[in-house]
Amino acid sequence: MEKDILQEDAQIIVIILIAILVLLVMAGALILFFFFSRKKISNAELEKATLALAYQKELLHTTIETQEKERKRIAQDLHDAISSKLNVVSLSTNVLIDGQIEQEEEKETLHRILDITTNTLESSRRLAHNLLPPILENFGLQAAIEELCDEFSSSKKVTVSYDISYQDSLSKNDELHLFRILQELLNNSVRHGKASSVDLTITDTDVLSLHYVDNGTGFDINLVGKNKGIGLKNIESRVEILEGSIDYHSTPGQGAEFNISITHS
Structure with a gap:
């Protein structure tokens, strides 16, 4: 037991x-x-x-x-x-x-x-x-962009069509960054893209959106991704400073398209 x-x-x-x-x-x-x-x-x-x-x-x-x-x-x-x-x-x-x-x-x-x-x-x-464009300081971003577009159109090298609705949502410093971005886009379209027409739309509601299209020679997205020029780097740097987002599309011979969005701070 x-x-x-x-x-x-x-x-x-x-x-x-x-x-x-x-x-x-x-x-x-x-x-x-x-x-x-x-x-x-x-x-x-x-x-x-x-x-x-x-x-x-x-x-x-x-x-x-x-x-x-x-x-x-x-x-x-x-x-x-x-x-x-x-x-x-x-x-x-x-x-x-x-x-x-x-x-x-x-x-x-x-x-x-x-x-x-x-x-x-x-x-x-x-x-x-x-x-520092005086019109930007004295009359605001919309007037400065309209004048910039008209100046490019008056050169007879390119026709810039624009539809801008801006609600003064950015600081003066940020407005200058956006102005320089557009200036760079137009310069690239004329000098490098040999574009004859540009369409620009800016809307400003909860998000400021910039839509830019030209009919220039375009570029290869894959090649640009590996070796970006100073112009495109400058644009991306300014968008980053603005805490915005950018995407672009292009095909050789078929122009270029840029979309930039900036959320109000």
């Missing part, structure tokens, strides 16, 4: 030990599962952070590259449109000061100085307009 009881107790102890062992194995398995899962999540988060950092570096690089390009352009414009002309004025003035020319030649020199200074004033106004 006692032997049977001892055997039963031994079996119970074995069962308990097996149960404890099973629980320990399960606990170990759970610990390993959570460890590797957490490690996988950490790796994914690290990879995501690395990609975000790389994107921010690229964005910063693009912004700096754009700024340097603008500085070079402004410096070249100042040299070509102002410095060189003022140098001619200086030389002509020295000739007048010497007083060793005939009256008729003196009159011609004065007229030449007047023409040069008039052209220089016009060039300086144009440079100031390109840096």
